[in-house]
Amino acid sequence: MEKIRELLTHKNKKTRSMQMTISISFTILSVCCMCLLGVMLYQQFTRKAENLTVENSRQLLNQTTINLEDYLRNMRRISDAMYYTVIKNTDIGSESLEDSMNLLYEANKDKLVSVACYTNDGKLTEASPIATEKPGVDVKSQKWFQDAAGELENFHFSTPHVQNLFDDPSYRYYWVVSLSRTVELTRNGNTMLGVLLVDMNYSSIEQLLEKANTDTSGEYVYLMAPDGEIIYHPKQNLIHMGLYEENNTEAAGYEDTTVKENFHGEKRLVTVKTISYTGWKLISVVPMKSFSMGMTGMRNLVVLLVALTVLAAVMLNQMVSARISKPLRRLNDSVKEWEAGNMNPDIYIGGSMEVEHLGKTLRSTVAQIRQLMDDIVVEQEEKRKSELDALQSQINPHFLYNTLDSIVWMITGERYDDAVFMITQLASLFRISLSKGKTVIKIEDEVKHARNYMNIQKIRYKNSFEVDFQIEEDILDGCIVKLVLQPLLENAIYYGMEFMDGEGEIHVRGYRKDKDVYLEVEDNGLGMPEEEAAELLNGKERPHKHGSGVGLVNVHSRLKLRFGEAYGLVIHSCPDEGMMVQIHIPYIPYTVETQKFLESGKDYSSVSASGKEGSE
Amino acid sequence: MKKNRISGLLFLLVILAVIGYSAHEMVNQGKDEDYISVSVVVNDSSNVRWDAFRSGLEQGAEDNHVHLNLVSTGTFQNAQEEHTIVKRELDGEADGVIVEPYSSEADVILPTESAKPVVLVGTGIETDRLFTSVMTDHGKLGKSLADAVIQGKAVKVGILSGNQSQLGMRQRLKSVKDKLEEAGIEISWILSEKELDKKMRNVEYFAEHPVDTVISLDNDDTEKAVDIILNDDRISWKLYGEGRSEKLIYYLDKGTIQELAVPNEYYMGYQSIVLAAQNIRYYTDKTEQAEVEFYMVSKDNLYDEETNRILFPAVR
Numbered sequence: 001m002e003k004i005r006e007l008l009t010h011k012n013k014k015t016r017s018m019q020m021t022i023s024i025s026f027t028i029l030s031v032c033c034m035c036l037l038g039v040m041l042y043q044q045f046t047r048k049a050e051n052l053t054v055e056n057s058r059q060l061l062n063q064t065t066i067n068l069e070d071y072l073r074n075m076r077r078i079s080d081a082m083y084y085t086v087i088k089n090t091d092i093g094s095e096s097l098e099d100s101m102n103l104l105y106e107a108n109k110d111k112l113v114s115v116a117c118y119t120n121d122g123k124l125t126e127a128s129p130i131a132t133e134k135p136g137v138d139v140k141s142q143k144w145f146q147d148a149a150g151e152l153e154n155f156h157f158s159t160p161h162v163q164n165l166f167d168d169p170s171y172r173y174y175w176v177v178s179l180s181r182t183v184e185l186t187r188n189g190n191t192m193l194g195v196l197l198v199d200m201n202y203s204s205i206e207q208l209l210e211k212a213n214t215d216t217s218g219e220y221v222y223l224m225a226p227d228g229e230i231i232y233h234p235k236q237n238l239i240h241m242g243l244y245e246e247n248n249t250e251a252a253g254y255e256d257t258t259v260k261e262n263f264h265g266e267k268r269l270v271t272v273k274t275i276s277y278t279g280w281k282l283i284s285v286v287p288m289k290s291f292s293m294g295m296t297g298m299r300n301l302v303v304l305l306v307a308l309t310v311l312a313a314v315m316l317n318q319m320v321s322a323r324i325s326k327p328l329r330r331l332n333d334s335v336k337e338w339e340a341g342n343m344n345p346d347i348y349i350g351g352s353m354e355v356e357h358l359g360k361t362l363r364s365t366v367a368q369i370r371q372l373m374d375d376i377v378v379e380q381e382e383k384r385k386s387e388l389d390a391l392q393s394q395i396n397p398h399f400l401y402n403t404l405d406s407i408v409w410m411i412t413g414e415r416y417d418d419a420v421f422m423i424t425q426l427a428s429l430f431r432i433s434l435s436k437g438k439t440v441i442k443i444e445d446e447v448k449h450a451r452n453y454m455n456i457q458k459i460r461y462k463n464s465f466e467v468d469f470q471i472e473e474d475i476l477d478g479c480i481v482k483l484v485l486q487p488l489l490e491n492a493i494y495y496g497m498e499f500m501d502g503e504g505e506i507h508v509r510g511y512r513k514d515k516d517v518y519l520e521v522e523d524n525g526l527g528m529p530e531e532e533a534a535e536l537l538n539g540k541e542r543p544h545k546h547g548s549g550v551g552l553v554n555v556h557s558r559l560k561l562r563f564g565e566a567y568g569l570v571i572h573s574c575p576d577e578g579m580m581v582q583i584h585i586p587y588i589p590y591t592v593e594t595q596k597f598l599e600s601g602k603d604y605s606s607v608s609a610s611g612k613e614g615s616e
Numbered sequence: 617m618k619k620n621r622i623s624g625l626l627f628l629l630v631i632l633a634v635i636g637y638s639a640h641e642m643v644n645q646g647k648d649e650d651y652i653s654v655s656v657v658v659n660d661s662s663n664v665r666w667d668a669f670r671s672g673l674e675q676g677a678e679d680n681h682v683h684l685n686l687v688s689t690g691t692f693q694n695a696q697e698e699h700t701i702v703k704r705e706l707d708g709e710a711d712g713v714i715v716e717p718y719s720s721e722a723d724v725i726l727p728t729e730s731a732k733p734v735v736l737v738g739t740g741i742e743t744d745r746l747f748t749s750v751m752t753d754h755g756k757l758g759k760s761l762a763d764a765v766i767q768g769k770a771v772k773v774g775i776l777s778g779n780q781s782q783l784g785m786r787q788r789l790k791s792v793k794d795k796l797e798e799a800g801i802e803i804s805w806i807l808s809e810k811e812l813d814k815k816m817r818n819v820e821y822f823a824e825h826p827v828d829t830v831i832s833l834d835n836d837d838t839e840k841a842v843d844i845i846l847n848d849d850r851i852s853w854k855l856y857g858e859g860r861s862e863k864l865i866y867y868l869d870k871g872t873i874q875e876l877a878v879p880n881e882y883y884m885g886y887q888s889i890v891l892a893a894q895n896i897r898y899y900t901d902k903t904e905q906a907e908v909e910f911y912m913v914s915k916d917n918l919y920d921e922e923t924n925r926i927l928f929p930a931v932r
Contacts, residue, residue, distance in 0.1 A: 020620055027627075134869070162924045167870075171862040173928055237675065240925045241883050297645050304638035311631050 018328055022321035023314075030313035038306035045298050050291050054258065057219060058271055061284040064212040064221060065273045071111070071208060072278060075179050076155055078108055079198045082115060083183050087196065093188035097126035105129055113163060113174045113199040119185060120149065120193040130166040137165060139195075148180035148195045156180045157278045159225050160202045160232075175202035177231075206232055217290040226279040228252030251283050327351020331359055343370055381600070399453075399486075406460045422459055425452045435482055440562070440598040442590045443510065443517065444476035450485040450508060457493055465497040465504030471519075472511045479588040479598060480517075481562050484555045488521040488581045491552060496525020496579060517587045522580040533573035552581065559585060562598060652896050653683040654889060655705040657698060658716040658737070660691045665835045665861045669737075671930045672885025673714075680893040685710065695719035695781065699727070706730040711896045714888045717741050720783035733895035737888045739784030746903040748895060750888040752879045752910050754784040757858065758791030760912055761831050764856050764875045766799045770829035774822075775806040776841055776857070778834030788833045788858070812840055823850045832857030835864065838876075842867045858910075865927055869918055879910040882929040 086100040097117060105115050105128040116127035122140040124133050139145045142164070147156035158178040176199040185194040205223070212221040213234045222233040228249045230236060238244035247263045247270075254272040261270050267288040274281050330348040338345040347366060349359035403426050410419040429452040435441050447469065454467045467489075489506065497504035509520045537556050556569040563585050573579040588594050656673060658666060670686060677684035687705060692698050698718045702725060705713050712733035717725045722743035726734060736749040765773060773796060778785040789806070796803055804827045807815055815821045822844060830853040832838035838857030842864065845851050857864070858877045867873050887906045894900065917923050 161921070162919060162928055164919045168866075171866040173862060173865065175928065235675070235679075237671070237882055237925065237929045238886070240922075241880070241886075243883075243886065297642065300638045300641045300645070304635060304642065307631055307634040307638060311628075311635065314628070314631070 017325070019321045019325040022324060023317045026317040026321065027310075027314050030317065031310050034306045034309050034313070038302050042295075042299060042302045045302070046291065046295055049295055049298070053219070053286060053291060054269060054271075057269070057284045057286050058258070060212055061221065061271055061273050061282060064209065065275060065282050067208050068205070068223075068280075068282065069276055071204065072157070072275070074108075074111065075198055075200050076277070078104060078112070078115075079155065079179055079181055079196060082117075082198070083181070083196055087117060087183050087185065087194075091186045091188065092125055093186075098128070098131075101126050101128040111201055111204050113176045113201045114166065114197075115199070116165065116197045117183065117185070118145065118195045118197065120195070125185065125194060127166065130168055132167045133165060134167045139165070144178035144180040144197060145195055148182050148197075149193075152182040152193075154181070155277065157280075159229055160205075163199055165199075174199070176200060177202050177205060210234070218287045219285065219290055221282060221284050222246065222248070223275075224248050224252065224281050224283065226252065226281065231280060248283075252281065254281075254283075324352075327355040327359075331355060331362070334359075335362070338366060343373070399490075402460070403456055406456070410459075418459055422456055425455045428452045429456070433483060438595065438599065439482060440479050440590075440595050441482045442476065443471075443478045443480045443519070446480045446482060446485055447471050447476070447508075447510065449483070450489055453486045454489055454506075457489070461493065461497065465493070465506060467506045467508065469508045470510070471508070475510050475512045475517045475587065477590050478512075478517050478585075479590045479594055480519075480583075480585060481558050484559065484583055485519060485521065487552065487555050488583070491581065492521050492523040492525065492579070496523035496527075512587055515587050517583075517585050519583040519585075520580055522578065524578040527573045527575050527578045529575055530573060533571040533579065536571060537569055555583075559583065651681050651683050652711040652893060653685060653709050654712050654714060654892050654896070655685040655687055655708075655710040656714040656888075657687050657689065657701050657705065659689060659698070659718055661686055661689045663861075664863075665859065666881070668860060668926075668929045669881040669885040672882035672887075673889055674885075675882075676886040676889030676893075680889055682889055682893055684889070692718045695721065695724040699725055702734075703727045703730075706732050706734075712892045714892055717782065718779070719781040720786070721781075733892055735888045735892045735895070737884055739782045742783060748891050748903045748905070750884050750891065750906045750908060751784065752908045754787035755791040757877050757879070757910050758788035758833065759795050760910070761788075761833075761856050761858065761875075761877050762792045762795030762799075764912060765796065765829050765831055765854075766801065768829060768854055768856070768874060770801055770854065772802045772804050772827045772829070774804050774825070774827040774830045774853075776812055776830060776832040776834070776837035777806050777808050778832075778837050780808045785833055792831055792833070809834065809837060812837055816840060816844065819848060822848065826851075827853065829854045829856065832859070835859035835861055838864055838873070842872055845872055860927065865913075865918070868913065868915060871915060875912055875914045877910050878913050878926055879908050880926055881908070882926070884908045 082101065082104055086097060086104070090097055090100070101115055101117070105112055109129070114127060114129065117125040118139055119125055122138065122145065124131070124139075127133075140149075144156060144158045147158070156179070158180070160175050160177055163174050163176045179198040179200060181196050183194050183196045185192050209221060209223060209232045220234050223231040225231055228251070230239065230246065230248055233239055233246060233248075235244045235246075239246055245264065247261065250261070251270060251272065254270065256272050256274050258269060258271045261268055269286040269288065271284040271286075272281055273284075327348070327350050330350070334345050334347045338347075343366075345366065347359055347363040349356055349363065351359075403422065407419050407422050407426070410416070410422060429449055432441070432445050432449040432452070435445065451469065458465070458467065485508070489508070492506050497506070503524075505524050507520070507522045509518075509522070511518055536552050538553075552569055552571070559568045567585050570582040570584055571579065572582070588598070654677070658669070660666075673684055673686065676682070685705075687701055689698075689701060695718045698715070702713055702715055706727055707730075710732065712735070714735045714737055715725065716738040717736060717740070719725055720740070720742045722741045722745070725741060734747060736747050736751070738751055739754070740749055740751060741747070775789065775792060777789045780786055780789065793803060793806075805825055830841050832841050832855065835858060838855070838859040839861060841853065841855050841857065845853055845855065855873045856875050856877075857873065858879070860876070860878045860881060864873060864876060868876050887908075891904055891906065895902075911923060911926050913923055913927065918927075
């Protein structure tokens with residue numbers, strides 16, 4: 001049970017294509033309908049065929065009865081003709097019946113075997129066509145004679161038997177049905193009783209009934225006497241030999257009707273019809289299985305029709321489902337394209353009204369989402385720019401405070417020239433710092449700014465260290481984020497020079513390598529282990545001592561933000577030997593366009609990559 | 617998706633198979649595919665003595681869906697003639713044959729190479745191989761004839777022994793001889809079919825070798841014996857014989873023949889077809905030996921209903 005539930009659940013979870021679902025649903029529906037229709041059609045046909053078979057058998061039985069009655073009526077007429085036109089008008093004492101009897105026989109010889117007239121004591125008066133009696137034959141012992149003598153007024157039909165009356169030298173023996181009656185004979189004016197015998201050829205009756213037994217489906221007709229003795233049966237010899245059985249004894253009790261009977265396990269429809277005058281019963285037997293045998297062709301036809309219709313329905317379902325699902329599949333393909341990353345997919349609009357509406361809605365949704373994403377990008381850019389501005393603005397207050405403090409001390413110490421120089425340097429420094437609000441400036445200006453700064457610091461530190469600048473000329477027109485050298489110099493002074501006692505050296509180098517620019521600030525201060533130096537760029541700032549408070553991390557972040565992840569600071573340091581901090585930036589010639597582009601905060605790496613491809 | 621495609625394809629194949637099957641059934645409807653063909657080879661096939669046998673064959677063929685081919689034959693002069701016909705039928709269209717062996721030698725009658733079913737009727741053959749057969753108990757038939765002769769107070773008996781190359785005839789003769797010898801009745805002469813033909817040309821033979829009773833073991837010999845009686849006033853045999861032709865029945869009726877042993881040849885014909893059809897349809901090597909009853913018919917019971925059915929199964 002659990003498994004079935006699991007299967008069902010699993011089945012429910014399965015996703016099928018829309019076309020498959022429509023196709024399967026329609027196909028199941030059509031198959032069910034067709035099968036139902038087929039079964040109903042077949043049953044209808046079966047019922048009609050059964051009725052038709054029963055009706056046919058009844059008609060056949062009626063027709064056979066009519067033919068048989070007609071035949072027997074003819075026989076009676078022959079007997080009547082013989083009696084009323086010949087025997088009654090002949091005195092057998094003086095005249096012979098021979099000519100008239102021969103004439104009557106000849107006229108009906110296809111149906112008759114013989115006609116004979118006997119006196120009441122069993123002596124032959126006349127017979128046709130053979131008049132020679134077999135020696136020793138006692139007709140009075142024969143049943144037909146006894147029947148006729150017993151009931152004077154009636155015709156008597158015997159059951160079939162082999163005629164045993166006349167000596168036929170051609171060795172012929174005939175099965176006959178004897179029609180006998182009592183007649184009045186006139187001999188020499190005296191009347192006496194006699195028996196007129198008309199022996200009908202049994203083969204005529206047999207042929208008549210064989211015509212009704214040409215059906216090969218198992219249906220047959222047989223004839224029996226009122227007491228159930230079989231007169232004709234298509235398998236009479238087999239019945240006699242015990243190779244076949246018939247339900248004649250029971251059928252003898254049936255009235256003229258159709259009865260359903262079960263004989264030796266076989267269901268049959270038995271129709272009974274009584275033949276007038278003789279009391280014989282004509283029985284039609286229709287085995288029920290003959291219905292199904294006859295319906296084989298119809299069953300095949302119904303199956304063929306149902307199968308063809310199902311096939312046509314399946315194909316039609318396929319076409320219709322494909323037509324219905326095609327616009328949806330195309331719409332689905334558009335969505336898949338969108339899912340795959342194409343932010344500007346060609347959304348399909350078409351098909352039925354509903355699908356078209358879906359397409360339009362989806363297209364407008366995609367456009368809205370794209371717009372929203374653009375807005376988010378712009379917003380992010382704005383945010384980044386704000387961050388940059390905030391970082392830069394951290395420099396000014398510390399430095400200004402320190403420098404002004406130095407100037408105050410100079411003036412106080414009446415070192416006016418130094419104060420003037422300092423103020424001049426400070427003014428130059430601020431001019432470059434402001435740079436009309438630009439964030440990106442020429443390397444030349446940045447170097448100049450660095451020089452100003454170092455000049456100020458040298459005065460403050462009373463020339464306790466040496467500074468030299470070795471900047472290659474060809475990088476001076478390159479772009480750089482402003483105020484990146486100054487923090488490095490500040491770092492070198494505060495952490496490298498403070499304990500050097502006049503032996504400190506700071507080297508500032510600038511050069512170009514391939515398409516990149518490198519600016520290095522190297523000191524011979526205390527330095528630190530490489531691992532510790534590497535940590536400086538991961539946000540582990542050393543505790544502030546003096547200066548602007550803007551650390552290496554700040555510079556590193558600004559460079560990366562502006563030029564991309566590939567750029568920034570590199571620190572090389574060795575304990576007691578000093579430290580070298582390197583600025584790595586791309587070489588971008590300073591123009592109004594490049595300056596504005598970098599200022600906009602857009603990612604330079606994508607531009608530089610495409611620029612590289614273009615240049616290659 | 618792939619599973620769906622396979623299911624769809626299978627469904628389509630099933631539908632196409634149903635269409636194919638139904639169409640095939642409709643096209644072939646009414647064709648008598650289930651009919652089989654059986655040939656029947658008997659000596660002198662047009663002889664009226666086969667009438668009852670033929671009726672039985674025809675009824676059996678109708679009931680068992682058999683195309684019946686009663687091969688037209690004359691009187692065989694030797695077994696080779698029958699062998700040729702049987703071989704031709706087995707090599708031809710026949711699915712099986714029903715044979716009345718002219719001789720008891722199997723090799724002489726039946727081609728050894730054929731695997732088609734063979735049903736023997738009337739008489740058997742001497743072989744180690746078992747054949748399906750439909751025949752009377754010849755020993756019993758001979759004994760019944762001998763009993764009738766003994767009851768008729770016979771003193772000196774002549775025997776017409778028919779075709780003694782047939783096993784059945786030899787069995788009949790042996791049985792008759794044993795019974796008569798047991799009863800102490802003298803057997804004056806025994807003539808086979810061919811010897812009888814020769815003796816019939818010498819009309820004096822029977823006058824010179826008088827007997828009071830003759831037993832004929834074969835229909836044709838019984839008819840010849842009737843002819844001898846009718847043609848020679850000096851001969852007044854009490855005739856007992858086997859046979860069923862209308863001529864014999866007529867002379868039984870006239871009193872020329874005392875008693876006839878009549879095998880139920882309608883049953884023999886019907887049953888032989890039934891067994892042949894079974895062997896052919898079910899490809900079975902199973903053999904069956906069906907015994908055919910015989911009836912002793914005298915003038916007293918000639919017109920009994922039961923006798924009539926045996927003697928005259930075919931309606932004229």
